[in-house]
Amino acid sequence: MTTTSPETLISDSRARIDAMDDHIIGLIQERMAVSAVIQEARMTSGGRRVNLSREMEVLSHYSDALGKPGTTLAMTMLELCRGRI
Numbered sequence: 001m002t003t004t005s006p007e008t009l010i011s012d013s014r015a016r017i018d019a020m021d022d023h024i025i026g027l028i029q030e031r032m033a034v035s036a037v038i039q040e041a042r043m044t045s046g047g048r049r050v051n052l053s054r055e056m057e058v059l060s061h062y063s064d065a066l067g068k069p070g071t072t073l074a075m076t077m078l079e080l081c082r083g084r085i
């Protein structure tokens, strides 16, 4: 039976994390593009960039899944998608 060394386990796991981070970054960039489409459509029809009631739904979605740090994560993501308010 062969055993994996701690060094190999760590470097293999870090490679997996780097690949997952690339995937997450790509999804965030995709989310930013979709969010921009919504914001532009709203502003073109006379509305505001920001929709706070929708933001509350997004924050709840994240905090339900990830707890309080999920709220912080969602707030950062919303800032990436619509800028600072």
Ligand SMILES: O=C(O)C(=O)C[C@]1(C(=O)O)C=C[C@@H](O)C=C1
Binding pocket: 035, 038, 039, 049, 050, 051, 052, 054, 055, 058, 078, 081, 082
């Ligand atoms: O869902 C919307 O109405 C959006 O404009 C998207 C989005 C988001 O990125 O989730 C961005 C800005 C709004 O304040 C609310 C939500």
